[in-house]
Amino acid sequence: MTSMVARQKTAMTRQSLSRPLATAIGDGIVHAGVTVFDYGCGRGGDLRRLADLDIACSGWDPAHLPSAPRVEADIVNLGYVLNVIEDPGEREQTLTQAWALARDALIVSARLTWDSRGLTGRAVGDGFLTSAGTFQKFYTQHELRAWIESVLQAPTLAAGPGIMYVFRDPATAQSLLIERVRRASRPPEPWISAQLLFQHQDLLAPLVEFLTARGRLPRGEELPQADAIKRRLGSIARAHAIITSAGPEKWVQLRHHHSENLLVYAALALFDGRPRFTHLSPPVRNDIREFFGTYKQWCARADRLLVSAGRQDLVDLALCASPVGKLTPSALYVHTSALGQLPPLLRVLEGCAQTFVGSVPGSNLIKLHRGQPVVSYLTYPTFDSDAHPTLSASVVVNLRKLTIDLRDYRTLENPPLLHRKEEFLSSDHPDRPKYERLTVSERRHGLYDNPELIGNQNGWVAAVRRSGVEIRGHRLYRARTSPTIQ
Incomplete structure (x- = not known):
């Protein structure tokens, strides 16, 4: 069959960075401090754009750059390569070879089943031979992740539809997961008085930053400026009292905010194997001690929250009680900027969907369905600029069936439209x-x-x-x- 397949025709001429690498840059996986190797780089469009960003990179491609060496790098990108290989054994070998070159992480992407819509051709092996003579193997999200994990025996994290990260160090996956939880929620507004800012701004700014980031007092050597604060004000506790005197209720709100973030993270971490206490970073270990007492109590509360997220009656109650979002008879709609203000139960539900599908590029409204464990990611490209934006696309995640479906509205003559946009946003x-x-x-x-x-x-x-x-x-x-x- 190999002689029938024109693999070289699948290489695209890109005008912008490919979605897997753009996603990795957004997640902080790829940055100027790492090296990148593009395994199956095609015509080299991604390499040129990475170089423009001052990211050290190189690549190899069997059709377009066959003489280039295949070298180790911190991050290896295997972008839409596996799905064009018609031999399952070669497909597995390619994945293994790319993984062997990755010192820290491998980015794997492949086309999903929704990409097969509209293609003409015929079934061949476990895939599809197109009318252009190219082979395509289309995956479901669950199938792709399960196959990668079975071949590499390494922890993975869904980065987006059809995009998976594979990490050498399991702690890296956990760090990215907790960062996702934190990104979805912003802390309350600063509670510092004008007088405090005038008198002690330079001295207390590092402590204010730490309190805002973690919702607790620093321990041990966590705050390098602690000695200077003690010399001036006597103790960290006194400095904290000065700060919170301007708005003690804000401090309570901030602590609650951070404890909820930890609880949501612990619930979601169970899907990929919750890390041992000793495998967590020292700041996170201190967070757990502060807010939950022990690791065991933290895990127990997270387990109860995760079980509750699987009960549709409790989910429906939480949907009706949510302080943010627009509630309709069929769903709660909320802007992505307000996700962190949802009740923890709903944050876990949405987090389960994101753990499965990864980040959905461009989505700015989340639809939490009533009566069924379904989460939809809706894309309104002109939400900020247009008073009444139209729906461009939706990605529907069914957590019971473990399926995702893309619905494209761009070609509709009469697409759905939004009004009363304020109802989707937080009050502030x-x-x-x-x-x-x-x-x-x-x-x-x-x-x-x-x-x-x-x-x-x-x-x-x-x-x-x-x-x-x-x-x-x-x-x-x-x-x-x-x-x-x-």
């Missing part, structure tokens, strides 16, 4: 007042009188036209005139 989001003012104007002019007619673009455009108004930016105007009617 800086754009919320602007969105609220527009909604008030729209409601005053009857645009929401028939909600069943305005869920799609055509219905909304017709309603706006009937009302004799037009929307520019996030303001309402009389049609064909400039004065506002807000």
Whole structure:
């Protein structure tokens, strides 16, 4: 069969960095301090773009760069190579060879089953021979991860749809997982008084930064500036009292915020084997002691939370009680910026979906379905700039069936559309007042009188036209005139 397959035709001419490497840069896996080897680099587009970012890189490709040496690197990228190899034995050998070159991590990507839509050709072996003479093996997300783990016997982490990280050190995977949890939630606003900033700003800034980052007092040698603070103020405890006197409730809120983050992380870490206490970094060990007393108590609480996330009745109660998001009869919709303000039960549910699918590029709304363990990642590319953005794509993760499905809305003549954007945001989001003012104007002019007619673009455009108004930016105007009617 090999003679029938034109593998060289699958190499793409890229105008931007490939999705696997762009994802790895976003996750901090690839940066200027590491070396990268692109195993199956095609025409070398990624190599040129990595070099532009001052990232040391090299590559090899059997068709386009066959004479280049295959060398070890901190990070090896195996980007969309496995799915074009028609021989399962060679496919496994290629994965093993790429892994042997990776000192720290291997990035593996392959095409998923949704990529087969619209292709013409015929089934060959465990894949598909296209009309262009190329072979494609399409994977499910679960199949790809399970196969990689069975071949390499190494810990993996889903980085995105069809993208997996494989790590030499299991602790690296855990560090990335906890960073995901922290990225999804921001700490409360600083509680420092103006007087404190004037009197002790330079001295206490490192302590304020530590308290904000971890929600507790530093231990041991965690704060290099501790001795200077003690000499000036007597003790770290006194410095802490000065800081929190400006808003003690903020301090309580901050501690609660960090303890919830740890609990969500521990629940999600169970999927890939929760690390032993001694395998955690010293700061995280101190966090656990501070907020939970012992590692055993931390794990027990996380286990209970994870079990609760599997009970649909408790999930539905949490959806109804959520302080953020727009609740409908079928789901709760929340902007990604507000994920950290969801109840821990819902954060674990969404985290389970992300553990399975990884980060979904471009998604900015999360849909948590009621009555079933399904999480959808919705992409509205113009959410920030357009008062009423249309849906571009959705990735639907079914946690019961362990499936993911891509739905593309870009070609629809009448795509779904958003209004009342403020309902998806947290109460302290800086754009919320602007969105609220527009909604008030729209409601005053009857645009929401028939909600069943305005869920799609055509219905909304017709309603706006009937009302004799037009929307520019996030303001309402009389049609064909400039004065506002807000």
